[in-house]
Amino acid sequence: xxxxxxxxxxxxxxxxxxxxxxxxxxxxxxxxxxxxxxxxxxxxxxxxxxxxxxxxxxxxxxxxxxxxxxxxxxxxxxxxxxxxxxxxxxxxxxxxxxxxxxxxxxxxxxxxxxxxxxxxxxxxxxxxxxxxxxxxxxxxxxxxxxxxxxxxxxxxxxxxxxxxxxxxxxxxxxxxxxxxxxxxxxxxxxxxxxxxxxxxxxxxxxxxxxxxxxxxxxxxxxxxxxxxxxxxxxxxxxxxxxxxxxxxxxxxxxxxxxxxxxxxxxxxxxxxxxxxxxxxxxxxxxxxxxxxxxxxxxxxxxxxxxxxxxxxxxxxxxxxxxxxxxxxxxxxxxxxxxxxxx
Numbered sequence: 001x002x003x004x005x006x007x008x009x010x011x012x013x014x015x016x017x018x019x020x021x022x023x024x025x026x027x028x029x030x031x032x033x034x035x036x037x038x039x040x041x042x043x044x045x046x047x048x049x050x051x052x053x054x055x056x057x058x059x060x061x062x063x064x065x066x067x068x069x070x071x072x073x074x075x076x077x078x079x080x081x082x083x084x085x086x087x088x089x090x091x092x093x094x095x096x097x098x099x100x101x102x103x104x105x106x107x108x109x110x111x112x113x114x115x116x117x118x119x120x121x122x123x124x125x126x127x128x129x130x131x132x133x134x135x136x137x138x139x140x141x142x143x144x145x146x147x148x149x150x151x152x153x154x155x156x157x158x159x160x161x162x163x164x165x166x167x168x169x170x171x172x173x174x175x176x177x178x179x180x181x182x183x184x185x186x187x188x189x190x191x192x193x194x195x196x197x198x199x200x201x202x203x204x205x206x207x208x209x210x211x212x213x214x215x216x217x218x219x220x221x222x223x224x225x226x227x228x229x230x231x232x233x234x235x236x237x238x239x240x241x242x243x244x245x246x247x248x249x250x251x252x253x254x255x256x257x258x259x260x261x262x263x264x265x266x267x268x269x270x271x272x273x274x275x276x277x278x279x280x281x282x283x284x285x286x287x288x289x290x291x292x293x294x295x296x297x298x299x300x301x302x303x304x305x306x307x308x309x310x311x312x313x314x315x316x317x318x319x320x321x322x323x324x325x326x327x328x329x330x331x332x333x334x335x336x337x338x339x340x341x342x
Contacts, residue, residue: 016064016065016066016067016182017064017065018064018065019063019064019065019183019186020065020182020183020186020187024183024187025183025187025190025191027167028167028183028184028187028191029187029191029194031165031167032050032191032195032198034159034165035050035156035157035159035165036198036199036202038159038160038163039158039159039160040159040160041103041202041206042102042103042104043101043102043103043104043108043151043152044101044102044108044203044206044207045108045110045147045148045151045152046152046155046156047199047200047202047203047206048078048079048082048083048110048152048199048203049075049148049152049153049156050156050195050199051078051082051195051196051199051200052075052078052079052082053070053075053168053178053180053188054188054189054191054192054195054196055078055192055276055278056070056074056075056078057180057184057185057186057188057189057192058188058189058192058276058340059336059339059340060185060189060339061339061342062185062186062189063186063189063342064186065182065183065186066182066185066186067179067180067181067182067184067185068179068180068184068185069177069178069179069180070177070178070179070180071145071176071177071178072145072146072148072149072153072176072177072178073141073142073145073176075145075148075153075178076141076142076144076145076148077141079110079144079148080114080126080140080141080144081126081278083101083108083110083111083114084114084126085226085227085228085229086098086099086101086111086114086227087111087114087115087118090213090216090226091216094216097216098111098115099207099210099213099216099227100207100210100212100213101206101207101210103206103210109147110144110147113140113143113144113147114140116140117129117136117137117140120133120136121133121136121137125329127279127329127330127331128327128329130329131327131329145176149173149176153171153178154171154173156168157169157171167181167184168180168181168184169181169184200224200227200228201224203227203228204223204224204227207223207227208223235267235284236267237326237328238267238281238284238323238328238330239265239267239286240322241281241319241322241323241326241328242267242284242285242286242319243257243286244315244318245311245314245315245318245319246285246286246311250286250287250288250291251268251270251285251286251287251291251304251307251308251311252287252291252295252300252304253288253290253291255288257286257288258288264288264289265286265287265288265289266286266287266288266289266292267284267285267286267287268284268285268286268287268291268292268295269283269284270283270284270285270300270304270308270341271283271299271337271340271341272296272297272298272299273297274297275297275299276340278331279330279331280330280331280332280333280336280337280340281319281320281323281328281330281331281332282312282316282319282320282332282333282334282337282338283337283341285308285311305341308341309338312334312337312338316334320332320334
């Protein structure tokens with residue numbers, strides 16, 4: 001005989017097992033539009049938080065109506081990815097030309113924390129700063145997490161005239177986590193490209209309108225590219241790491257890789273950089289120029305996906321170990337790569 005608890009568990013599983021309805025998804029997009037259009041902004045934090053939530057929802061692999069828990073330290077890692085580029089001087093001839101990200105006096109504190117970390121570690125590479133001094137990195141993550149909890153997480157869903165719609169999560173000042181409401185992780189993941197493009201546009205407009213930044217701009221400056229075109233790490237060093245795992249063959253056509261001017265060996269992002277712009281070492285494959293040029297920014301055929309999973313199962317630990325031994329600075333997280341790929 002089934003208990004009430006058993007019935008409740010079955011009901012809960014059945015409720016979350018399917019994706020949110022089309023009406024729910026449409027209302028979500030309307031609420032995102034309302035949030036971006038109606039909010040008042042004192043910094044770029046709200047845009048960064050939305051983009052971070054979308055990225056972490058992709059990483060969760062959730063494809064149904066399930067709620068999802070995200071820690072502030074996870075969000076802090078994402079903020080470091082998003083703001084690292086912002087800490088680069090905008091004008092090459094002026095080292096002090098780091099663009100202001102706050103409408104109030106002074107620089108946004110997240111950028112100040114990143115600048116301090118760069119100075120302490122003597123690293124301008126994000127991934128090398130992460131690995132060169134783990135203690136300083138974790139200390140910075142803790143401070144960034146505190147900033148996120150105190151400011152954008154509290155105010156993200158508030159707009160002008162104190163209008164508040166807690167459609168993404170219910171803010172809890174005592175918790176070290178955000179609990180995304182049922183269906184929200186699915187929507188953030190599914191509509192991540194739309195969300196990221198909208199946030200980048202609003203972010204760029206905010207920075208451009210800041211009076212402190214005006215002296216650095218010209219009419220034709222591509223500000224969005226400067227702010228969000230993440231610098232790719234030097235990929236050529238990965239060839240020695242990957243060549244044995246692929247038995248010296250192109251990942252796609254399986255022909256021997258040859259280093260010549262006509263069909264040179266290239267490192268390809270299996271999950272395209274345009275789909276998820278964070279480098280993880282297990283995501284890379286070697287391809288000849290012809291195959292890499294054909295694939296471009298598209299997803300590979302499903303047969304190659306199975307082949308990629310098999311390669312990582314067999315050689316993932318070796319790829320990770322060699323990457324770390326050469327201090328190439330790439331994130332090594334096979335599970336993360338494969339969850340994103342799903």
